[in-house]
Amino acid sequence: MTALCTALPDHLCLLLVDDHRIFLDGLSLALAPLCPDLQIHTAQNAAEAERCLRQRDFDLILLDLRLPDIAGLDLLQRWQQQGRMTPVAILSGSDSNLDAQAAIAAGALGFIPKSADGDGLRQAVTRVLLGETLPLTIDKPPLTPRQQEILLLLADGLPNKAISRHLGLAEDTIKTHLKALFQELDVHTRTACVSAARQRGWL
The missing domain is CATH 1.10.10.10 (Winged helix-like DNA-binding domain superfamily/Winged helix DNA-binding domain)
Known part of the structure; x- marks a missing residue:
């Protein structure tokens, strides 16, 4: 376990929501060093994610922006309206500040580009788990x-x-x-x- 994880509890339960199985597998491997007793559950669409949430509580949800049955931000807003308190960070193939701004506005605690390497990913997830909102460099609207x-x-x-x-x-x-x-x-x-x-x- 790396030094950055020492402030985290020994037991964590995460939900990863993404429609690409191979990405979920890679993500699970990359997050494995976070803590000694890490439980990872996966869902490939919104319906599976909601089924998981009915069955157990999670310390953090990592949510893709683009799911086959509903947009990630729409799903996040639904959870917000339901009063669900589980922290959510958005994982996206986009590096766009506009997408990041939309995610934070919808209630996400962080926006993590899929281009992040393993260390960057674990660092970002750790910060969200410790209660931080990941800082963003947000562009002003590209409007006149x-x-x-x-x-x-x-x-x-x-x-x-x-x-x-x-x-x-x-x-x-x-x-x-x-x-x-x-x-x-x-x-x-x-x-x-x-x-x-x-x-x-x-x-």
Whole structure:
């Protein structure tokens, strides 16, 4: 056992949720040195994860962002609404600060990229288990000041015509800005745009 683990208890029970079996196996091996009596349970989708949670308590859940039956952040928000107190850290193939920001906004205590090596992974997991929220370097929204104004008005439920009147811009200009916002957030509707912006902490 490495020195960084000495503050952890001898017994820990973790739940790893990821739809790739080989990744779960590798993750289990990488986490094995955390403590002498480490129990690891795995789930490959949200339904399996919820079944595990009904059967026992866990010290930490490591949750993938992309699951076959429900998005990881949606699952995390569901657990938050249910009042589930188990700490959750997001494990993701993404190194995006935007994804990290969305994870923290949804209630995760940390965001760990899958590109982390074994030592980095154990260090991150240890810090979350000890009650830390992993520090993040969060980028400001990659939006222009004008786009941020339009996003705020969109969130207020204003139609394009009202936004253009409010900002003194042509309606076509508003549409151009909205198209850029939709592309940035990878959405296709106004409601989804506002929802995605809130998830990322932009609103």
